[in-house]
Amino acid sequence: xGQEIHTIIIGGGPAGLAAAIRLGRHHRVLILExxxxxxxxxxxxDKLFPDFEDAKTVxxxxxxxxxxxxxxxxxxxxxxxxxxxxKWKVTLQNGETHIAPTLLLATGFEPFxxxxxxxxxxxxxxxxxxxxxxxxxxxxxxxxxxxxxxxQSVAYIQCVGSRDEKVGNHFCSVNCCICAVKQSIEVKQLLxxxxxxxxxxxxxxxxxxxxxxxxxxxxxxxxxxxxxxxSETSVTANNQILVKAEDTLLSRPxxxxxxxxxxxxxxxxxxxxxxxxxxxxxxxxxxxxxxQNSETADNATVHKGLFVAGSAKRPMPVPQAxxxxxxxxxxxxxxxxxNL
Amino acid sequence: MKSFGFNLKPTRTYDIDTQNDLCAEIAEKxxxxxxxxxxxxxxxxCSAATHVDFHILQYNxxxxxxxxxxxxxxxxQCMLCGKCGMVCPRGVNTRAMIMEIRKILSNHAK
Ligand code: SF4
Ligand code: SF4
Ligand code: SF4
Numbered sequence: 001x002g003q004e005i006h007t008i009i010i011g012g013g014p015a016g017l018a019a020a021i022r023l024g025r026h027h028r029v030l031i032l033e034x035x036x037x038x039x040x041x042x043x044x045x046d047k048l049f050p051d052f053e054d055a056k057t058v059x060x061x062x063x064x065x066x067x068x069x070x071x072x073x074x075x076x077x078x079x080x081x082x083x084x085x086x087k088w089k090v091t092l093q094n095g096e097t098h099i100a101p102t103l104l105l106a107t108g109f110e111p112f113x114x115x116x117x118x119x120x121x122x123x124x125x126x127x128x129x130x131x132x133x134x135x136x137x138x139x140x141x142x143x144x145x146x147x148x149x150x151x152q153s154v155a156y157i158q159c160v161g162s163r164d165e166k167v168g169n170h171f172c173s174v175n176c177c178i179c180a181v182k183q184s185i186e187v188k189q190l191l192x193x194x195x196x197x198x199x200x201x202x203x204x205x206x207x208x209x210x211x212x213x214x215x216x217x218x219x220x221x222x223x224x225x226x227x228x229x230x231s232e233t234s235v236t237a238n239n240q241i242l243v244k245a246e247d248t249l250l251s252r253p254x255x256x257x258x259x260x261x262x263x264x265x266x267x268x269x270x271x272x273x274x275x276x277x278x279x280x281x282x283x284x285x286x287x288x289x290x291x292q293n294s295e296t297a298d299n300a301t302v303h304k305g306l307f308v309a310g311s312a313k314r315p316m317p318v319p320q321a322x323x324x325x326x327x328x329x330x331x332x333x334x335x336x337x338x339n340l
Numbered sequence: 341m342k343s344f345g346f347n348l349k350p351t352r353t354y355d356i357d358t359q360n361d362l363c364a365e366i367a368e369k370x371x372x373x374x375x376x377x378x379x380x381x382x383x384x385x386c387s388a389a390t391h392v393d394f395h396i397l398q399y400n401x402x403x404x405x406x407x408x409x410x411x412x413x414x415x416x417q418c419m420l421c422g423k424c425g426m427v428c429p430r431g432v433n434t435r436a437m438i439m440e441i442r443k444i445l446s447n448h449a450k
Contacts, residue, residue, distance in 0.1 A: 219374045
């Protein structure tokens with residue numbers, strides 16, 4: 001790139017791409033993506049709640065909208081970011097450096113590692129899987145237990161790795177309630193005979209069509225919602241999972257055997273998010289980025305020229321991450337016109 | 341057997357796998373049965389519950405979980421006044437639900 005770059009964006013997921021689409025119209029932008037292709041977690045997802053939009057189509061649309069001024073560098077592993085004489089210097093693993101007056105961190109999240117909730121048996125009992133694994137089964141159109149059978153009963157556990165002091169995460173991951181509703185609908189479409197149970201503490205359905213889909217999952221897809229956090233699981237001789245919880249609306253312990261148990265894993269800051277948050281002193285207690293002001297400067301940080309966007313700040317659904325990227329682009333454009 | 345002067349209490353845990361699921365049966369007659377979100381508005385407004393030990397939401401859930409034997413004689417205390425249906429935010433036809441549960445239970449008792 002011969003001319004000076006205005007903005008470096010680390011992370012080519014929804015927030016980073018959305019920011020580049022806006023900024024790239026009038027500024028030169030460089031996206032550094034650590035994976036082999038852009039799209040972030042969209043690449044691991046099949047359909048999006050609530051309209052069952054195809055994640056690949058969303059990703060494709062974003063990539064097509066990138067203006068010419070945007071350069072994308074994939075497999076670019078950023079090891080260091082530092083402020084240097086009023087600019088931001090980014091160093092890659094291969095020693096390459098890039099400098100720009102503004103830097104946007106859109107380094108995203110990673111799914112909670114369910115092995116840490118040992119009482120749910122993930123990694124121990126073969127028929128305990130995560131929502132991420134279920135999503136790829138749904139994408140293939142085939143839901144099978146480890147023994148290769150179609151499950152007759154499926155249970156979902158909400159809030160795995162979220163709202164749980166035991167794993168150090170007090171926060172709600174926002175996306176897992178809606179994900180359970182979405183996946184239980186899709187599973188029922190693929191396995192019309194299956195009985196489904198969803199163990200929840202609260203069902204958080206706060207967007208357009210969210211509550212409607214929840215209602216639909218009950219009315220049309222007969223999902224049984226049971227209020228109570230599963231306390232433990234064990235395995236039976238034929239690899240079914242025995243689930244124990246309190247049916248809190250009856251004040252009575254409940255147990256059941258299911259063929260497949262799905263853990264709705266929460267969202268934690270990605271390793272890069274944690275690393276930069278700590279290095280730059282903008283970390284919240286969990287390792288997410290803290291903006292300058294959550295009301296009036298939610299994409300700026302305490303550092304001049306440094307901006308943050310998307311699920312590296314806190315868990316959020318895809319549409320919000322896209323808006324985040326656009327909002328960050330506005331703040332960056334304003335900063336550039338004031339300072340250049 | 342030698343008596344030690346105590347015996348074991350039966351477990352309070354209920355095993356949903358061994359219960360008789362009659363949800364499909366009632367939902368066929370009262371489709372709105374599936375719409376319930378267990379908010380408790382019905383119980384809160386119930387004229388019977390003000391005076392006697394009567395919990396319409398609880399009986400609804402016991403029925404859903406297949407624990408019908410526990411509510412067999414309870415629903416008779418309902419006056420079928422319909423107040424619960426007036427407040428239900430999910431449009432459950434609670435009175436029809438109660439009458440239908442009564443019918444199903446008496447049929448199954450036969
Ligand atoms: S979105 Fe739902 S499942 Fe996820 S942490 Fe929040 S309450 Fe729990
Ligand atoms: S119809 Fe029965 S359950 Fe409903 S408010 Fe009246 S007495 Fe209570
Ligand atoms: S008021 Fe309606 S939705 Fe609420 S618990 Fe009663 S029947 Fe269910």
